[in-house]
Amino acid sequence: MKNIAALCVCALAGLANAGLVQHIIDTTPGGATVDGSISGGEYGGGTYFFTGGGNRFGGTLGNGRIYMDSSASDLYIGLQAGANLNDNVVIFIDSRSGGFLDADMNDTSDPGRNLSSNLTRDVNDTFDAAFVPDFSVVIGAFGIVVFELTNSSHNFQIYSGTFTGNDPSIVREISIPLSNFALSAGSTFKFFAAYGSDTNFMSNETIPAMSVNDGENPGFGDGLSSVHWENYNAFTVVPAPASLALVGLGGLFAGRRRR
Ligand SMILES: [Ca+2]
Ligand SMILES: [Ca+2]
Ligand SMILES: [Ca+2]
DSSP: OHHHHHHHHHHHHHHHTOEEEEEEEOOOSSOOOOSSSOOTTHHHHHTOEEOOBOOTTOSTTTTOEEEEEEOSSEEEEEEEOSSOOOSEEEEEEEOSSOOOOGGGOOOOSSHHHHHHHOSSTTSOOEEOTTOOOOEEEEEETTEEEEEEOOSSSOEEEEEEOSSOSSOTTSOEEEEEEGGGGTOOTTOEEEEEEEEEOTTOOEEEEEESOOGGGGSSOOBTOTTOSOOEEOEEEEEEOOOOHHHHHHHHHHHHHHHHHHO
């Protein structure tokens, strides 16, 4: 009985520190302009961003920001790096049921596919039970690539070479059709981001912040049995204009009923 009680306490302690960290709901009908900077009204007037933790690769991701915005047709992602973009940010997107865990995937045919399959090279990384990714977006000096994850060879979706090199003053922006991620107006998806080298040597940097930020870089996983990436964020795509109008009408009728 003692052992069972101890196990329960451990599980609860883990749950208390895991899951959804930040949820942004897009209410701006327009999307962003893919021009390498954050300006004007895009990304909710500069308020739709997510922050993280960790700095063992110099704070590129841990001190950076991921901006998101959406329109009726596209999702916009903007990475503002906190230091030189010498390695690769991988954003895991959970936008539909099903998906693939680290242990399910092993496409090692190039660095972007490899990071999308395996974070820490020599161990099976684990995610929160509510997070099963379906897509990845990898951002590095090479540009930006989007994959649909599979348990064999990931399906290539998009490559953008608009922004390359490691200069952190260039915001890495991309426009991705909502349909690529099985999203539609008003849909919500989850994501988290990690940062690792071309050879899957992992930093301790993430968005959102997680317990891994407090330790050394997981690296290749030497001496570790697994690495747990326990947190994620959520973003809700802007509803269709008709839905926004209905929200307004609902408020009007509610007001009438009160009178
Ligand atoms: Ca918007
Ligand atoms: Ca922009
Ligand atoms: Ca999923």
